[in-house]
Amino acid sequence: MAANNLRHALFCAIVTLIISFPILGLNLEAKGINITLTGAKTSTYVAIVLAAVVVFVFQIFRDSFMGVLGKLPNLNPLAGREPMEQSKRVKLESWILTGIVIFALFWPFLVSRGSVDLATLVLIYIMLALGLNVVVGLAGLLDLGYVAFYAVGAYTFALLSQYTGISFWMALPIGALLAGLTGMILGFPVLRLRGDYLAIVTLGFGEIIRILLNNWTTLTGGPNGIGGIPDPTLFGMEFGRRVKEEGNTSFHETFGIAYASEHKIIFLYLIALVLAVITALIIRRFMRMPVGRAWEALREDEIAARSLGLSRTAVKLSAFTIGAFFAGFAGTVFASKQGFISPESFVFLESAIILAIVVLGGMGSQLGVILAAIAVTILPELAREFSEYRMLIFGAAMVLMMVWRPQGLLPMRRIHIKLNRQE
């Protein structure tokens, strides 16, 4: 047994060396047309050897190590506590959420312009993640092409504004509806596929949309994208220094204050905040409605759900359409915020990030998803040197979460339903 253990540990250590040394330790460098091989920094080699040693030691003492880990007193002081009473918890949760929203309302007036801009982006991600949470977390449909619907929303606004001069407020519902419609049309044929096939098909679909955006140059401008997307207006008031559209007035002149470019940024932020709150509330409501329960039932056991009279296609289609709808919503806001969009914003990686948010936050859990969206977007900005490692860490985190805590950091809690005794 011991010899066997040692052999295995040695094997694991060697594998560690093999998979890390050539890739990390020998760097290809292009010099003109030739490539040369240069060694990495000494610290890298030390790290590689250290990793192998750690793997070796861990494998040798694996059994006793796991044993100790099991016996450790639970570090979480809340773990042994009785779960909070349902009504109390619901109250607490709504207090927290209301607090966050109130804070979020006043916060932009206190901080720098860059922070507000970033916060708007966070809110867009929150909308996207809440929408994807319906599809993946509640309905259990792995959609890897979610970004396609985001693109539909953004491009709808961009194109309509370019060709018809439509305003943000008109484009918002149109973009969302069009994205929802796209979701429905795509979903109709593919939703009867098994889970993992569905994932690949949606991935393929997302790529097709991106390739089309890239190559249909006459309509979409190809890789150059579309610019000049108008900012939202407030009851016909524009936020620019000068009024662009006939009939509009300008915000700073109406209120007799000095022009400041922050106004527009803050206004956009507030719009995104309101829309994100609306998104969260609507989806929260859906979760307690028959349709929300049907989504979950289908995720839990499709055969049983069908045997009780649920139509698989109708239920899945509703989840897919609603998810796509909110992606379109977010897309319109995004287009307005950026003023310029190109296919580069809608690559698979973007889908993967949104998925990572949903997975980290806890599939199905709204609060978890919101917190994860904030964390995932802000952390790389806070630590610049860390941003390079962002995707590496996301990938690793997704794996670790699936292995250790597939329900996410803040798992979804069931709602408590009070029943009256029937006689």
Add this chain to the structure above:
Amino acid sequence: MLEVQKLSMRFGGLLAVDQVSLDVQEREIVSIIGPNGAGKTTVFNCMSGFYKPTGGKILFEGREVQGKPDYKISRMGMVRTFQHVRLFTQMTVVENLLVAQHRHLNTNMISGLLGTPNYRQREQKALDRAAYWLERVGLLELANRDAGNLAYGQQRRLEIARCMVTEPKLLMLDEPAAGLNPAETKELNQLIISLKEDYNVSVVLIEHDMSLVMDISDRINVINQGKPLASGTPEEIRRNDDVIKAYLGEA
């Protein structure tokens, strides 16, 4: 009310069900028995629409239902349980019952979002029906537990309650007593009889527990290796030589 005529189901080269016929009248308990692998569950799967039978007819209240999608058959009033309990394990006990009442609810999303009176009324009615059946199967206290955390016998009862809230006309039970202890089996026995007597439901039952089958069945169909072997009252089946041979031969 249910008539299965010469039902056949072929998987590739394997004829799993061969010309099986059976009929169920109103307020009747009919059992399907037979050795393991005889094709009983396949018959159920054809009846409930999971499989499209390769031959024969299934008439429910005079209408042909073979090959119809499962959810439509279920909506007509033919509902089943499963050999291995299939609950929505991460949802609570009540939620399991609410899902089952989906078609009785106001599923219009707009009325749901607005919380119209009609929506709330129907939602409340569904809750009351759920409460009624939970009380009936003795699970009311556990209404807000996750279904997956129930004990096995409780899960079985929940599955039956989940069928009953759909207000079926015909209930198909696939080995409901499997894994139950004698006391639980006895309760189940009474429950099934009460479903027939008090709620006017017909029952088709697949079961290995012979005492249960002989006790509550009005009629029994025996199938062996996919073929019908015998049918009749419990008394007739008990004395049938072919049946005895099939069972002894298996043992």
Add this chain to the structure above:
Amino acid sequence: MQDLLYFSQQLINGLTIGSAYALIAIGYTMVYGIIGMINFAHGEIYMIGAYTALIAITGLTALGLAWLPLILIVALVCAMIVSSSMGWAVERVAYRPVRGRHRLIPLISAIGMSIFLQNYVHLAQGSRNVGFPALIEGGFNFSADGAFQMSLSYIQITIFITTLICMIALSLFISRSRTGRACRAVSQDLGMASLLGIDTNRIISATFVIGAALAAVAGLLLGMYYGSVDPLFGFIAGLKAFTAAVLGGIGSIPGAMLGGLILGVSESLTSGYLSGEYKDVVSFGLLILILLFKPTGLLGKPEVEKI
């Protein structure tokens, strides 16, 4: 005649790419056949194979080695060892702990692994594409009247022959060797095989190792064929290979071969007659159509839904 030459050229290009896809597709198909999951990180394993081969070639050339066959063989062996180890480690770390859980969980874990590996190489080797030296140059040229030349390059011949050898070796291995027989048993019925005393964990590991080794071969071949590699090199190729596996019938090894060839040819015909930009659209479209209308693929066995 002119048209025929042009068509044949597309056909040759398509078959070249297609046979390399087939090599990658084996990895998807074998893993899916045994544990029923899409190894989303397989494309990255292939990319790592290509990088390792390039590193080995560069290193050997720098050391003054000049005999081409030796360079290629050493590079191939290095790539296979690194990729196989990676395949083994990935299964151990990311898939084995989640085996048997809800279907989405291994898939998300695999996607995470794929993102991780992409960025691992990206951070270590930079995001820019690196030129792959054209070690095998030249070829046969055919022309009718000089206007259009059809060429069959040596590298294309190398790709065909290597693929053929790998496929034959794999078939022999699966049908003759002990491990190969165990592989088949496990893919038939994992639970039963383990009851019969087959070490299923070892067999699953072996599947990953074999798939990864073949992907490394493809990495070297396609690296030389395309002339460059970058960290995203594996993503699209992986998707294509997965398409090939599904097209042929996932779980079926001859199916992977057939699917790869069909996919390669349809892609190169699209590039040749329509536009290179739309070749990905065609292969993804093909994937969607196959999954919708014949999810078992061309040579796959139908699955019966069990209750």
